[in-house]
Amino acid sequence: MPYYPEKKPGNELPPLSEDSPRRGRKSRPYRLVMLLSLAAMLYGAVRLGIYGFQMFSQRHLEAELREVNRAETEAAPETVSAEPPSAESASLPRSGKTSLPAEEESASSAASPEPSAAKVTDRPAAADTRLSAVPYPENNPPIIRERFIRLRKKSEYIAGWLQAGDIIDQAVVQKDNSYFLNRDATGKKNPNGALFLDESISLRTRPYTLVIYGHNMKSGEMFGRLRKFQESPVFYGHRILTFDTIYEDGKYALFAAGELGLIPGVGNYVDFSALFSVDTGLRRQAIRQLEQASVCGSAIDVKPEDQLLLLLTCTSDDDHRTFLAARRLREGEDENAIEIRP
Numbered sequence: 001m002p003y004y005p006e007k008k009p010g011n012e013l014p015p016l017s018e019d020s021p022r023r024g025r026k027s028r029p030y031r032l033v034m035l036l037s038l039a040a041m042l043y044g045a046v047r048l049g050i051y052g053f054q055m056f057s058q059r060h061l062e063a064e065l066r067e068v069n070r071a072e073t074e075a076a077p078e079t080v081s082a083e084p085p086s087a088e089s090a091s092l093p094r095s096g097k098t099s100l101p102a103e104e105e106s107a108s109s110a111a112s113p114e115p116s117a118a119k120v121t122d123r124p125a126a127a128d129t130r131l132s133a134v135p136y137p138e139n140n141p142p143i144i145r146e147r148f149i150r151l152r153k154k155s156e157y158i159a160g161w162l163q164a165g166d167i168i169d170q171a172v173v174q175k176d177n178s179y180f181l182n183r184d185a186t187g188k189k190n191p192n193g194a195l196f197l198d199e200s201i202s203l204r205t206r207p208y209t210l211v212i213y214g215h216n217m218k219s220g221e222m223f224g225r226l227r228k229f230q231e232s233p234v235f236y237g238h239r240i241l242t243f244d245t246i247y248e249d250g251k252y253a254l255f256a257a258g259e260l261g262l263i264p265g266v267g268n269y270v271d272f273s274a275l276f277s278v279d280t281g282l283r284r285q286a287i288r289q290l291e292q293a294s295v296c297g298s299a300i301d302v303k304p305e306d307q308l309l310l311l312l313t314c315t316s317d318d319d320h321r322t323f324l325a326a327r328r329l330r331e332g333e334d335e336n337a338i339e340i341r342p
Contacts (some may be wrong), residue, residue, distance in 0.1 A: 163243075208308065209309075
Protein backbone atom coordinates (compact mmCIF):
# COMPACT_ATOMS: atom_id res chain seq x y z
CA MET A 1 0.00 0.00 0.00
CA PRO A 2 1.20 3.53 -0.62
CA TYR A 3 2.40 5.36 2.39
CA TYR A 4 0.55 8.50 3.49
CA PRO A 5 2.22 10.60 6.15
CA GLU A 6 0.24 10.87 9.27
CA LYS A 7 -1.76 14.05 9.54
CA LYS A 8 -1.85 15.54 12.98
CA PRO A 9 -5.17 16.93 14.12
CA GLY A 10 -5.36 20.71 13.96
CA ASN A 11 -2.69 21.20 11.30
CA GLU A 12 -5.05 21.08 8.36
CA LEU A 13 -5.41 24.28 6.21
CA PRO A 14 -8.76 25.07 4.68
CA PRO A 15 -8.82 24.59 0.89
CA LEU A 16 -8.84 27.71 -1.27
CA SER A 17 -12.16 28.31 -2.89
CA GLU A 18 -12.56 29.14 -6.56
CA ASP A 19 -13.40 32.72 -5.57
CA SER A 20 -10.31 33.17 -3.46
CA PRO A 21 -8.68 36.60 -4.14
CA ARG A 22 -5.34 35.05 -3.32
CA ARG A 23 -5.60 32.71 -6.32
CA GLY A 24 -6.62 35.59 -8.63
CA ARG A 25 -3.75 37.81 -7.56
CA LYS A 26 -1.26 35.10 -8.55
CA SER A 27 -2.88 33.94 -11.78
CA ARG A 28 -3.49 37.30 -13.51
CA PRO A 29 0.17 38.52 -13.60
CA TYR A 30 1.29 35.03 -14.58
CA ARG A 31 -1.12 34.92 -17.49
CA LEU A 32 -0.10 38.41 -18.59
CA VAL A 33 3.59 37.49 -18.60
CA MET A 34 2.85 34.34 -20.54
CA LEU A 35 0.82 36.22 -23.14
CA LEU A 36 3.54 38.83 -23.57
CA SER A 37 6.19 36.14 -23.94
CA LEU A 38 4.17 34.27 -26.54
CA ALA A 39 3.52 37.51 -28.44
CA ALA A 40 7.24 38.32 -28.46
CA MET A 41 8.10 34.83 -29.68
CA LEU A 42 5.48 35.02 -32.40
CA TYR A 43 6.73 38.46 -33.54
CA GLY A 44 10.31 37.21 -33.63
CA ALA A 45 9.31 34.13 -35.62
CA VAL A 46 7.39 36.27 -38.14
CA ARG A 47 10.27 38.71 -38.53
CA LEU A 48 12.75 35.87 -38.95
CA GLY A 49 10.51 34.27 -41.55
CA ILE A 50 10.18 37.55 -43.46
CA TYR A 51 13.92 38.12 -43.43
CA GLY A 52 14.56 34.56 -44.56
CA PHE A 53 12.13 34.99 -47.42
CA GLN A 54 13.74 38.30 -48.41
CA MET A 55 17.18 36.72 -48.33
CA PHE A 56 15.94 33.84 -50.48
CA SER A 57 14.35 36.29 -52.93
CA GLN A 58 17.55 38.34 -53.11
CA ARG A 59 19.74 35.35 -53.85
CA HIS A 60 17.25 33.97 -56.36
CA LEU A 61 17.22 37.31 -58.21
CA GLU A 62 21.02 37.50 -58.17
CA ALA A 63 21.29 33.99 -59.58
CA GLU A 64 18.74 34.77 -62.29
CA LEU A 65 20.52 37.95 -63.36
CA ARG A 66 23.87 36.19 -63.19
CA GLU A 67 22.62 33.47 -65.50
CA VAL A 68 21.37 36.03 -68.03
CA ASN A 69 24.66 37.93 -67.85
CA ARG A 70 26.71 34.77 -68.27
CA ALA A 71 24.70 33.67 -71.29
CA GLU A 72 24.99 37.08 -72.93
CA THR A 73 28.71 37.39 -72.15
CA GLU A 74 29.44 34.04 -73.75
CA ALA A 75 27.39 34.93 -76.82
CA ALA A 76 29.48 36.33 -79.68
CA PRO A 77 29.86 38.70 -81.32
CA GLU A 78 28.81 41.59 -79.08
CA THR A 79 26.27 43.83 -80.77
CA VAL A 80 24.59 47.10 -79.88
CA SER A 81 20.97 48.09 -79.95
CA ALA A 82 19.47 51.26 -81.29
CA GLU A 83 17.40 51.64 -78.13
CA PRO A 84 18.04 55.10 -76.64
CA PRO A 85 19.61 55.32 -73.18
CA SER A 86 17.32 55.73 -70.19
CA ALA A 87 17.12 58.90 -68.16
CA GLU A 88 18.67 57.16 -65.18
CA SER A 89 21.77 55.96 -67.00
CA ALA A 90 22.28 58.92 -69.29
CA SER A 91 21.45 61.87 -67.07
CA LEU A 92 23.81 64.83 -67.02
CA PRO A 93 25.89 65.36 -63.85
CA ARG A 94 23.98 67.13 -61.13
CA SER A 95 24.43 67.85 -57.47
CA GLY A 96 22.47 65.81 -54.97
CA LYS A 97 22.46 63.98 -51.68
CA THR A 98 24.00 60.61 -51.09
CA SER A 99 22.83 58.26 -48.36
CA LEU A 100 25.80 55.95 -48.02
CA PRO A 101 24.89 52.31 -47.31
CA ALA A 102 24.63 51.23 -43.68
CA GLU A 103 26.52 48.47 -41.90
CA GLU A 104 23.58 46.99 -40.02
CA GLU A 105 20.90 44.85 -41.62
CA SER A 106 17.91 46.92 -40.47
CA ALA A 107 16.62 49.83 -42.52
CA SER A 108 16.73 52.08 -39.45
CA SER A 109 20.53 51.84 -39.36
CA ALA A 110 21.09 53.59 -42.72
CA ALA A 111 23.83 56.21 -42.68
CA SER A 112 22.95 59.86 -42.64
CA PRO A 113 23.05 61.66 -46.00
CA GLU A 114 26.40 62.95 -47.23
CA PRO A 115 27.19 65.35 -50.12
CA SER A 116 27.03 63.56 -53.45
CA ALA A 117 30.39 61.99 -54.22
CA ALA A 118 30.15 62.66 -57.92
CA LYS A 119 29.62 66.40 -57.71
CA VAL A 120 32.06 68.02 -60.13
CA THR A 121 34.36 70.53 -58.49
CA ASP A 122 34.19 74.04 -59.91
CA ARG A 123 37.48 75.28 -58.48
CA PRO A 124 39.47 77.47 -60.87
CA ALA A 125 42.33 75.84 -62.71
CA ALA A 126 44.61 76.60 -65.62
CA ALA A 127 43.20 75.60 -69.01
CA ASP A 128 45.99 73.14 -69.74
CA THR A 129 45.32 71.21 -66.47
CA ARG A 130 41.65 70.47 -67.08
CA LEU A 131 40.52 67.13 -68.44
CA SER A 132 38.23 66.91 -71.44
CA ALA A 133 35.29 64.56 -71.91
CA VAL A 134 36.27 61.18 -73.36
CA PRO A 135 33.81 59.54 -75.79
CA TYR A 136 33.59 55.77 -75.94
CA PRO A 137 36.16 54.69 -78.56
CA GLU A 138 34.01 51.94 -80.05
CA ASN A 139 30.52 53.21 -79.20
CA ASN A 140 30.10 56.84 -80.17
CA PRO A 141 27.43 58.13 -79.98
CA PRO A 142 26.71 55.75 -77.11
CA ILE A 143 24.14 53.02 -77.78
CA ILE A 144 23.10 50.45 -75.19
CA ARG A 145 24.65 47.10 -76.04
CA GLU A 146 22.58 43.99 -76.69
CA ARG A 147 23.92 42.24 -73.59
CA PHE A 148 22.43 44.93 -71.37
CA ILE A 149 19.24 45.27 -73.38
CA ARG A 150 18.47 41.70 -72.32
CA LEU A 151 19.50 42.35 -68.72
CA ARG A 152 17.35 45.48 -68.59
CA LYS A 153 14.35 43.39 -69.49
CA LYS A 154 14.74 42.02 -65.96
CA SER A 155 15.33 45.49 -64.51
CA GLU A 156 15.24 48.82 -66.31
CA TYR A 157 17.60 50.27 -63.69
CA ILE A 158 20.64 48.15 -64.57
CA ALA A 159 23.59 50.37 -65.55
CA GLY A 160 26.45 47.87 -65.42
CA TRP A 161 27.92 44.64 -64.07
CA LEU A 162 30.63 44.38 -61.39
CA GLN A 163 32.85 41.35 -60.86
CA ALA A 164 35.78 40.66 -58.53
CA GLY A 165 36.72 37.00 -58.76
CA ASP A 166 34.34 34.84 -56.74
CA ILE A 167 33.72 37.59 -54.16
CA ILE A 168 31.53 39.98 -56.15
CA ASP A 169 29.49 39.13 -59.24
CA GLN A 170 26.41 41.35 -59.40
CA ALA A 171 24.41 43.83 -61.40
CA VAL A 172 24.86 47.54 -60.64
CA VAL A 173 21.82 49.79 -60.88
CA GLN A 174 21.31 53.56 -60.98
CA LYS A 175 18.46 55.85 -60.01
CA ASP A 176 18.78 58.17 -57.02
CA ASN A 177 21.04 57.57 -54.05
CA SER A 178 18.32 56.51 -51.62
CA TYR A 179 16.03 54.37 -53.78
CA PHE A 180 18.16 51.21 -53.66
CA LEU A 181 19.09 51.37 -49.98
CA ASN A 182 16.08 49.15 -49.24
CA ARG A 183 15.19 47.76 -52.65
CA ASP A 184 16.66 45.02 -54.80
CA ALA A 185 17.84 45.51 -58.37
CA THR A 186 14.28 45.32 -59.70
CA GLY A 187 12.97 47.91 -57.25
CA LYS A 188 11.18 45.49 -54.90
CA LYS A 189 11.42 46.18 -51.17
CA ASN A 190 14.33 44.30 -49.64
CA PRO A 191 16.58 45.33 -46.68
CA ASN A 192 19.64 43.94 -48.50
CA GLY A 193 19.36 46.75 -51.04
CA ALA A 194 21.39 46.63 -54.26
CA LEU A 195 24.73 47.77 -55.61
CA PHE A 196 24.14 51.18 -57.17
CA LEU A 197 26.09 53.76 -59.12
CA ASP A 198 26.16 57.31 -57.74
CA GLU A 199 23.21 59.26 -59.11
CA SER A 200 25.34 62.18 -60.34
CA ILE A 201 27.53 60.10 -62.64
CA SER A 202 26.66 60.48 -66.29
CA LEU A 203 27.46 57.61 -68.63
CA ARG A 204 27.02 59.63 -71.81
CA THR A 205 30.82 59.83 -71.99
CA ARG A 206 33.42 57.76 -70.11
CA PRO A 207 33.38 59.10 -66.51
CA TYR A 208 36.74 59.92 -64.96
CA THR A 209 35.55 58.51 -61.64
CA LEU A 210 32.93 55.82 -60.95
CA VAL A 211 31.55 55.26 -57.45
CA ILE A 212 29.48 52.21 -56.52
CA TYR A 213 27.74 51.88 -53.14
CA GLY A 214 26.46 48.77 -51.36
CA HIS A 215 25.30 47.70 -47.90
CA ASN A 216 27.87 46.18 -45.56
CA MET A 217 25.60 43.25 -44.69
CA LYS A 218 26.53 40.85 -41.90
CA SER A 219 25.30 38.01 -44.09
CA GLY A 220 27.98 38.86 -46.65
CA GLU A 221 25.44 40.10 -49.20
CA MET A 222 26.15 43.22 -51.27
CA PHE A 223 29.47 44.68 -50.02
CA GLY A 224 29.47 42.59 -46.85
CA ARG A 225 32.77 41.00 -47.91
CA LEU A 226 34.48 44.15 -49.15
CA ARG A 227 36.64 44.27 -46.02
CA LYS A 228 38.26 41.01 -47.10
CA PHE A 229 40.28 42.99 -49.65
CA GLN A 230 42.23 44.50 -46.77
CA GLU A 231 43.82 41.08 -46.32
CA SER A 232 46.94 40.74 -48.46
CA PRO A 233 46.09 37.30 -49.96
CA VAL A 234 42.71 38.58 -51.16
CA PHE A 235 44.02 41.96 -52.33
CA TYR A 236 46.91 40.52 -54.32
CA GLY A 237 44.86 37.53 -55.47
CA HIS A 238 42.13 39.71 -57.00
CA ARG A 239 44.12 42.54 -58.56
CA ILE A 240 41.80 42.90 -61.55
CA LEU A 241 38.17 44.02 -61.25
CA THR A 242 35.78 44.23 -64.16
CA PHE A 243 33.01 46.79 -64.38
CA ASP A 244 31.12 46.70 -67.64
CA THR A 245 28.65 49.52 -68.25
CA ILE A 246 25.74 49.53 -70.68
CA TYR A 247 28.08 51.23 -73.18
CA GLU A 248 31.48 49.52 -72.83
CA ASP A 249 33.48 46.88 -70.95
CA GLY A 250 36.22 47.85 -68.53
CA LYS A 251 39.01 46.20 -66.55
CA TYR A 252 40.51 47.91 -63.52
CA ALA A 253 43.68 47.26 -61.49
CA LEU A 254 43.46 47.59 -57.70
CA PHE A 255 45.77 50.12 -56.13
CA ALA A 256 44.25 50.80 -52.67
CA ALA A 257 42.00 49.19 -50.04
CA GLY A 258 41.22 50.31 -46.51
CA GLU A 259 39.15 52.87 -44.61
CA LEU A 260 38.91 56.51 -45.62
CA GLY A 261 37.72 59.54 -43.67
CA LEU A 262 34.87 61.75 -44.85
CA ILE A 263 35.54 64.79 -42.67
CA PRO A 264 38.66 66.99 -42.82
CA GLY A 265 40.83 66.33 -39.80
CA VAL A 266 39.81 62.70 -39.26
CA GLY A 267 42.18 59.85 -40.05
CA ASN A 268 42.77 58.96 -43.70
CA TYR A 269 40.68 61.88 -44.96
CA VAL A 270 40.02 61.84 -48.72
CA ASP A 271 38.67 64.88 -50.58
CA PHE A 272 35.87 63.45 -52.71
CA SER A 273 35.18 66.68 -54.53
CA ALA A 274 38.79 66.57 -55.74
CA LEU A 275 38.38 62.99 -56.93
CA PHE A 276 35.57 64.14 -59.20
CA SER A 277 37.25 67.31 -60.33
CA VAL A 278 38.52 67.76 -63.89
CA ASP A 279 41.54 69.57 -62.45
CA THR A 280 44.53 67.22 -62.73
CA GLY A 281 46.27 68.76 -59.73
CA LEU A 282 43.31 68.18 -57.43
CA ARG A 283 42.82 64.66 -58.73
CA ARG A 284 46.49 63.83 -58.19
CA GLN A 285 46.23 64.98 -54.57
CA ALA A 286 43.09 62.87 -53.96
CA ILE A 287 44.72 59.80 -55.52
CA ARG A 288 47.65 60.17 -53.13
CA GLN A 289 45.20 60.39 -50.23
CA LEU A 290 43.65 57.09 -51.32
CA GLU A 291 47.06 55.47 -51.52
CA GLN A 292 47.96 56.74 -48.05
CA ALA A 293 44.69 55.35 -46.64
CA SER A 294 45.38 51.90 -48.09
CA VAL A 295 46.43 49.08 -45.76
CA CYS A 296 47.94 47.16 -48.69
CA GLY A 297 50.98 48.48 -50.49
CA SER A 298 50.65 49.00 -54.23
CA ALA A 299 53.31 49.98 -56.75
CA ILE A 300 50.81 50.53 -59.57
CA ASP A 301 51.23 53.85 -61.31
CA VAL A 302 48.05 55.97 -61.12
CA LYS A 303 47.69 59.22 -63.06
CA PRO A 304 45.07 61.98 -62.83
CA GLU A 305 43.82 61.21 -66.34
CA ASP A 306 43.16 57.55 -65.45
CA GLN A 307 39.55 56.47 -65.00
CA LEU A 308 39.01 55.50 -61.36
CA LEU A 309 36.63 52.93 -59.88
CA LEU A 310 35.69 53.21 -56.18
CA LEU A 311 33.59 50.76 -54.17
CA LEU A 312 32.26 52.17 -50.90
CA THR A 313 30.41 50.78 -47.88
CA CYS A 314 29.91 51.78 -44.26
CA THR A 315 31.90 50.97 -41.15
CA SER A 316 30.80 51.15 -37.51
CA ASP A 317 32.15 54.73 -37.52
CA ASP A 318 29.98 57.27 -39.34
CA ASP A 319 33.02 59.37 -40.20
CA HIS A 320 34.75 56.59 -42.17
CA ARG A 321 33.97 54.27 -45.08
CA THR A 322 35.49 50.99 -46.20
CA PHE A 323 36.75 51.47 -49.75
CA LEU A 324 38.34 49.73 -52.68
CA ALA A 325 40.06 51.81 -55.38
CA ALA A 326 41.18 50.72 -58.85
CA ARG A 327 42.23 52.40 -62.07
CA ARG A 328 41.26 51.41 -65.58
CA LEU A 329 43.79 49.41 -67.57
CA ARG A 330 45.36 51.63 -70.19
CA GLU A 331 45.31 50.89 -73.91
CA GLY A 332 47.68 48.03 -74.67
CA GLU A 333 48.35 47.30 -71.00
CA ASP A 334 48.58 43.62 -70.07
CA GLU A 335 46.68 42.81 -66.89
CA ASN A 336 49.35 40.23 -66.03
CA ALA A 337 52.20 42.69 -66.53
CA ILE A 338 50.98 46.02 -65.17
CA GLU A 339 53.51 48.85 -65.19
CA ILE A 340 55.20 49.15 -61.81
CA ARG A 341 55.94 52.58 -60.43
CA PRO A 342 59.62 52.99 -59.42
